[in-house]
Amino acid sequence: MKESANRDTALEHLLLAMAKTYPAFTGDLSPQGYQYDLFRGVWILNGTGSLLIESPNRPRTMTKKKDIETGEDQKAE
Amino acid sequence: MTEDRIIPQVLLLASRFDFSCDYVVAELRRRGTPYFRLNSEDFERFAIVAVPSEPGVYLHAPGLTVQLTPETLKTIYFRRAVYPQEPHTDKHSVHEQLSRSHRSAFMRSFMVFDSCKWINHPAASYKAEHKAVQLSVAHKLGFNIPRTVITNNSEGILQVAKGDHTIAVKGLETVLVWERGLETFGYTSLVDTEFAEHSHLSSAPLIAQEALENKLDLRVTVVGDQIFxxxxxxxxxxIRGDWRLEKTDAEFKPFDLPPDISEKCLQLTKSFGLEFGALDLAAQRGTYFFLEINPTGEWGWLVDQANLPIDKAIADSLVANQ
Incomplete structure (x- = not known):
């Protein structure tokens, strides 16, 4: 997982030296087999209308939104 | 085409990919509460007209009109970042940078609805996001906190270490940077004191803390007067160090806090004017330490993995004043 950002490690701040570096995610974040319902404000299982969170096969919720480590409140935006 | 008209009592400001929000929506639907969820990804689906002097916000999409006015809108669930970090990086095109910064500002503009109950109000979250302020307030309330300094030099490191071989270091705020397609994220790290002492520190103050060895991590979620x-x-x-590094193997189980610690968690959350707070505590040999509070912290996984009904508590809070 650890990748190099080719920074000068001798000059690297301790916080950067201890941080984890990985390829930035650029793909589609939508859960497969589900679509977002703009009117209802929820993800629904394709072809059924049932809610993602009530589906036994739903993706496991993780500790971060999208499970991307952008901080507790998805600080990227 | 028939047109749906939504006049919400509850507005959720979120991201499409904020799946915790789906839990709250499901609860609101069960209760029959009129709501609307506006996601930052959905702006281009709507024609938006906001009139600050009314105040009123009107959203139009094919087949859908949403009317938000103080007469009907009672509660706002704010799930967006208080400190957006990404909009101005070269990770995105200039168009995308502009879109992100202005969508974020628009979300915060809902503060014109000053008679609404907020979970949480961005101004309250803004203050509560500062780790130094959190630690100061927690200490005043009688919480134990790890020995802490904010420093950019070796003297500060040695002051907090007090002879310990290991200290904990973390950013004053989220450590999150991008460079050439790579993302770098900083966790709380246990580091050798001597290594920290001789590291580059001067350009950015960091939080250096006494390392709590053999501690049990506790995640406390406060919603109004309810605590989980x-x-x-x-x-x-x-788990030694930052449990997020082992989150795929981590287990989350309901835990009974001592009443005085529960009370302090409630007091801390209220003292910041927050309705919701996600607190990180650590228990070490019967002593409970406050580590930090996240005003917009995550909780959805605790519904799934620890059977904590946080979604119902948030829905309770959202409809409480209606």
Missing amino acids: CASVTSSGNP
Whole structure:
């Protein structure tokens, strides 16, 4: 997982030296087999209308939104 | 085409990919509460007209009109970032940078609805996001906190270490940077004191803390007057350092806090004017330490993995004043 950002490690701040570096995610974040319902404000299982969170096969919720480590409140935006 | 007209009592400001929000929506639907969820990804689906002097916000999409006015809108669930970090990086095109910064500002503009109950109000979250302020307030309330300094030099490191071989370091705020397609994220790190002492520190102050060894991590979620706590372990054992590094193996189980610690969690959350707070505590040999509070912290996984009904508590809070 650890990748190099080719920074000068001798000059690297301790916080950067201890941080984890990985390829930035650029793909589609939508859960497969589900679509977002703009009117209802929820993800629904394709072809059924049932809610993602009530589906036994739903993706496991993780500790971060999208499970991307952008901080507790998805600080990227 | 028939047109749906929504006049919400509850507005959720979120991201499409904020799946915790789906839990709250499901609860609101069960209760029959009129709501609307506006996601930052959905702006281009709507024609938006906001009139600050009314105040009123009107959203139009094919087949859908949403009318938000103080007469009907009672509660706002704010799930967006208080400190957006990404909009101005070269990770995105200039168009995308502009879109992100202005969508974020628009979300915060809902503060014109000053008679609404907020979970949480961005101004309250803004203050509560500062780790130094959190630690100061927690200490005043009688919480134990790890020995802490904010420093950019070796003297500060040695002051907090007090002879310990290991200290904990973390950013004053989220450590999150991008460079050439790579993302770098900083966790709380246990580091050798001598290594920290001789590292480059001067350009950015950091938080250096006494390392709590053999501690049990506790995640406390406060919603109004309700409190939920889960312990975090791996194979039944406490996790050394930042448990997020082992989150795929982490177990979350309901945990009973001592009443005085529960009360302090409630007091801390209220003292910041927050309706919701996600607190990180650590228990070490019967002593409970406050580590930090996240005003917009995550909780959805605790519904799934620890059976904590946080979604119902948030829905309770959203409809409480209607």
